[in-house]
Amino acid sequence: MEYFLSEQQKTIRSLARKIAEERILPVRAELDEKEEFPWAIIRDLAASDMFRVFIPEEYDGLGGGCLDLCLVVEELSRVCSSVAISYAAVDLGIIPLLEYGTEEQKRKYLPDVAAGKRLAAFAITEPMAGSDASAIRTTAERVKGGYLLNGTKQFITNGGEAELYTVIALTDKTRGARGASALLVEKDTPGFSFGKKERKLGIRASSTRELIFQNCFVPEENIIGREGMGFIVTMRLFDKSRPGIGAQAVGLAQGALEAATDYARERVQFGHPIFSLQAVQHMLADMVIQVEAARALVYATARTVDSGAKDVSGESAMAKVFASDMAMKVTTDAVQILGGAGYMRDYPVEKMMRDAKITQIYEGTNQILRNVIAIELRKRKGRRD
Amino acid sequence: MGIRVDLDKCTGCGDCVQSCPFGVIEIVEGKAHISEHCTLCGTCLDVCSYGAISIETAHEAAATDDNHQGIWVFAETRNGNLKSVDYELLARGRELANTLKAELSAVCFGYQISDVEQLIAHGADKVYLIDDPALANHQEDLYLSQFTRLIKEHKPEIVIAGATALGRSFIPRVAAILKTGLTADCTDLEVDTEKRLLLQTRPTFGGNIMATIVCQAKRPQMATVRPRVFKKKAPDNERMGQIIKVDFNKEGVTSRTRLLNFVENLTERVKIEDADIIISGGRGLGKAENFHLMEELAAVMGAAVGSSRAAVDEGWIPYSHQVGQTGKTVCPRLYIACGISGAVQHLAGMQTSDTIVAINNDPNAPIFEVATYGIVGDLFEVVPLLIEKLRDNLL
Amino acid sequence: MDIIVCLKQVPGTTQVKIDPQTNTLVRQGIKNITNPFDTYALEAAIRLKEQYGGKVTAISMGPPQADEMLREAISLGADEAILLSDRAFAGADTLATSYTLARAITKIEKYDLIICGRQTIDGDTGQVGPELAEMLSLPFVAYVSKIEEINNGQMRVQRMIEEGYEVIEAPLPAVISVVKEINVPRLPSLRGITRAKSAVIPAWGAKELDADQDRVGLAGSATRVIKIFFPQRGKRAEILQGSPQSQVASLVTKLRENGLI
Known part of the structure; x- marks a missing residue:
């Protein structure tokens, strides 16, 4: 399929693939087994300038956009989704800064993120606030020179490993959703600690932890945008980041498709490779159709984001929902094609199937996102531009 | 072109x-x-x-300088002891010398070298010996100056050395000084008696192709040979020969490199080059942990553990265990290849083993072409049975 | 600290297959790669530059397409690259190759250290490093597994031998050849790839090197290949039949009969 990628984008994609195949593939099973954060690979990604991809040139980045990020995430995810999400979560953590940060904030933090010296993370979810994000209870109380943070964030990707956290907290409890603000919190700030590392079904090498704030002082210059903009920042962030989850799903499904195709060509039953069975052929055909359709939607959405279009909520949600539902189905079918072998940890497809599930859940469950899509549909009366 | x-x-x-x-x-x-x-x-x-x-070639001509005579073998020592490769080279050197009706000489450097007469017992007619404290540390700059001097003085027509760490490092420098040809890692040496050419055969392209190489015009003709490629012969202690003691020529000779320390490698229990039996594992083992099967079998048989390049590339076992063109050449009495398909690069390092046993699930694997005995089957089934059977036999 | 790294572009021989019908190498689908041992040499040079400052120059003798390999070297961190390419260089053995490299290095003039890989994976000779050293009259250390220190114009390195390793000191400039154990080569970076794309890589021929025509290429080679053939395989193995139990039993019997156990 011709996606009209630029020379730079092709270079990014081929280098990301090289890293995935040479550095990640040999250790992915071990990383999954040990549930160990892939620091060695993060350092390789940093040395290869992968964290520069999504950062503007004036902050030592390469000035790429959402599509560039998606290409990297897809290639990493094709081999290991844990690595892909650990990488993508850095982008998630700094999009608020890119969108709403002051020049001073950007100068202070972005060059280090570009160099891969500091990882970033984004934190909104809480024990009582998942899909209902407005139910957050973490507070940022105004004090002299800054804010005092109190509360607990839950299921935070890159928690404990990142140096830089964008945290959504209530600066004004009386105003509900309009009382939330986004604050940049550095690791090692007094009063900021981490809960236990979560044990997960999939993406097990990635770090998922609680962030615990107890009278944690954050200086006022660390607020992103203005007080009360917390949810606007968050919505804008997800609009830009959801294609990345779509790319993660596409990469996963692509990896599963390749594993299933290879296996079907080699596995002999009834005297022939099982690829010659029409039942298997049709499954594989359906898989490749779905992967390619999802990729086309994700890339088109990423390009829409990069075009500077104002409202991309519906498009981003569609890309994420379609690609993640697709990944769940394709990885499940891949396990089916490998049969008993596919169920075993000796083959990568069971991991892919486990990894796929989260893509339907995080950054907005697919149910919540269908609501978003429906709202957009109602607004536009089903018409398209 | x-x-x-x-x-x-x-x-x-x-x-x-x-x-x-x-x-x-x-x-x-x-x-x-x-x-x-x-x-x-x-x-x-x-x-x-x-x-x-x-x-188009510049020189198809015969040797430009044909007053070179005799075959020389560089006999390497370490800590005053001769190396096994010395005897291997002498065995083949003797055959070549007989064919060419030439004299066979050994050149031996070191300090307080014992058993020098063994070089004669293994076939040398003459031994040029420099036994000097200056050569105790095997410093290559000194070897280089002494060996080059002797070659210029005595003009041998053929010089053969072991392709050891020392030989592969300093022999090329000798060739560069003499501006003559050198062929590395030969697996066979023959002579053309008419043209008095050394026919040097070696694997190339990772062992996929064999090339026979000659050095037409320049003398001496030089070649290095991997240890264990040729078989040493039983010594004949009655053989007569001459040991010529040569003084270490100190004139203008200092080593630019200085040996500060030597650290012996103690990690390998039985070195695969010296082992009588080698149990080798390849890609068929699937993962690093499965090498314990090889180790268990090796323990029962008193063997060393080897591996194919694939297993080393996967990081399952250190490079020092690698057998093959880019690893070690071995020639044990018994070589058991488990889950090794037998890429030519691997065969190049082990096919001269006396007896080869191959265990592989692919009946078409090339390893069966060189093996003495083959078992087509799942190594995870066969090897444990073999271990059990051998244990029973030992009891 | 100015370092010259010698690289060679080789066919990835681990993938080499022989066509049984025609008995020729199947070249289709074989990618040319940087000789793997040379990648350790390049990495060692880049690390030394990072530690001590200076410049890394990659040189290679080869056909014009070796240009792409030299660009990869730049993407990994080499500052400059020079391609030695001339039809007159074709058919060179190690003697002629090291002469050609020595001419180029003499022309470069300024260098403190020359690093080669231990050997190539196509020729497998390991002779170019030591021959090059001799042609430049420089000290040489083979099989370097670690560069401990460089100080006051001296280097201290570890060098692998059969029995273990030696710690050797030598004055600079010098030539070393390195083994796999010395490092894990890095991957290219995106900024490096961009730099490499626009890099100017000069190609020097026999004329630029002021090389003696009789010492380069086939004319300058002392050795000649007179025959090429495919390795002879011995007769096929005796395949032991039966259940795994009986296969193992007959193997043990045979090994015992032959006095092997």
């Missing part, structure tokens, strides 16, 4: 295309076209019925 196709003579018959071992010739517009990848091996010259292909 030194190879030419005479387009007037070329009929485009394609015989050369078929003959080229490197597949670099194609017929373009009815004429042979030879690509940049040509190695100038000359195979196509011989098959061309029309004499259309030629290689």
Whole structure:
């Protein structure tokens, strides 16, 4: 399929693939087994300038956009989704800064993120606030020179490993959703600690932890945008980041498709490779159709984001929902094609199937996102531009 | 490019295309076209019925300097002891010397070397010996100056050395000083008695192709040979020969490199080069942990553990265990290959083993072509049974 | 600290297959790669530059397409690259190759250290490093597994031998050849790839090197290949039949009969 990628984008994609195949593939099973954060690979990604991809040139980045990020995430995810999400979560953590940060904030933090010296993370979810994000209870109380943070964030990707956290907290409890603000919190700030590392079904090498704030002082210059903009920042962030989850799903499904195709060509039953069975052929055909359709939607959405279009909520949600539902189905079918072998940890497809599930859940469950899509549909009366 | 196709003579018959071992010739517009990848091996010259292909060379001539006589073997020592490779080279050197009706000499450097007369017992007619404290540390700069001096003085026609760490490092420097040819890692040496040429055969392209190489014009003709490629013969302690003690020539000779320390490698229990039995594992083992099967079998048999390049590349076992063209050449009495398909690169390092047993689930694996005994089956089933059976036998 | 790294572009021989019909190498689908041992040499040079400052120059003798390999070297961190390419260089053995490299290095003039890989994976000779050292009259250390220190014009390195390793000191400039154990080569960076794309890589021929025509290429080679053939395989194995139990039993019997156990 011709996606009209630029020379730079092709270079990014081929280098990301090289890293995935040479550095990640040999250790992915071990990383999954040990549930160990892939620091060695993060350092390789940093040395290869992968964290520069999504950062503007004036902050030592390469000035790429959402599509560039998606290409990297897809290639990493094709081999290991844990690595892909650990990488993508850095982008998630700094999009608020890119969108709403002051020049001073950007100068202070972005060059280090570009160099891969500091990882970033984004934190909104809480024990009582998942899909209902407005139910957050973490507070940022105004004090002299800054804010005092109190509360607990839950299921935070890159928690404990990142140096830089964008945290959504209530600066004004009386105003509900309009009382939330986004604050940049550095690791090692007094009063900021981490809960236990979560044990997960999939993406097990990635770090998922609680962030615990107890009278944690954050200086006022660390607020992103203005007080009360917390949810606007968050919505804008997800609009830009959801294609990345779509790319993660596409990469996963692509990896599963390749594993299933290879296996079907080699596995002999009834005297022939099982690829010659029409039942298997049709499954594989359906898989490749779905992967390619999802990729086309994700890339088109990423390009829409990069075009500077104002409202991309519906498009981003569609890309994420379609690609993640697709990944769940394709990885499940891949396990089916490998049969008993596919169920075993000796083959990568069971991991892919486990990894796929989260893509339907995080950054907005697919149910919540269908609501978003429906709202957009109602607004536009089903018409398209 | 030194190879030419005479387009007037070329009929485009394609015989050369078929003959080229490197597949670099194609017929373009009815004429042979030879690509940049040509190695100038000359195979196509011989098959061309029309004499259309030629290689331009400067010297087809015979030896320019034909007063060189005799075959020399460089006999390496370490800590005053001769190495096994010395006897292996003497065994073959003796055969070549007999064919050429030439004298066989050993050249031996070191300090307080014992058993020098063994070089004669293994076939040397003469031994040039420099036994000097200056040579105790095997410093290559000193070896280089002494060996070059002796060669210039005595003019041997052939010089053979072991392809050891020392030999592979300093022998090329000798060749560079003498501006003569050197062929590395030969697996066979023959002589052309008429032209008095040393026919040096070695694997190339990762062992996929064998090349026979000659050094036509320059003398001496030099070659290195991997340890264990030739078999040593039983010594004949009655053999007569001459040990010529040569003084270490200190004139203008200092070593620019200085040995500060030597750290012995104690990690390998039985070194695979010295082992009588080797149990080798390959890609078929699937993962690093499964090498314990090899170790268990090795323990029962008192064997060393080897591996194929694939297993080393996967990081399952350190490089020091690698057998093959880019690893070690071994020649044990018994070599058991488990889950090794037998890429030519691997075969190059072990096919001279006395007895080879191959265990592999693919009946078409090339390893069965060189093996003495083959078991087609799942190594995870066969090896544990073998371990059990051998244990029972020992009890 | 100015370092010259010698690289060679080789066919990835681990993938080499022989066409059983025509008995020729199947070249289709074989990618040319940087000789793997040379990648350790390049990495060692880049690390030394990072530690001590200076410049890394990659040189290679080969056909014009070796340009792409030299660009990869730049993407990994080499500052400059020079391609030694001339039809007159074709058919060179190690003697002629090291002469050609020595001419180029003499022309470069300024260098403190020359690093080679231990050997190539196509020729497998390991002779170019030591021959090059001798032609430049420089000290040489083979099989370097660690560069401990460089100080006051001296280097201290570890060098692998059969029995273990030696710690060797030598004055600079010098030539070393390195083994796999010395490092894990890095991957290219995106900024490096961009730099490499626009890099100017000069190609020097025999004329630029002021090389003696009789010492380069086939003319300058002391050795010649007179025959190429495919390795002879011995007769096929005796395949032991039956259940795994009986296969193992007959193997043990045979090994005992032959006095092997």
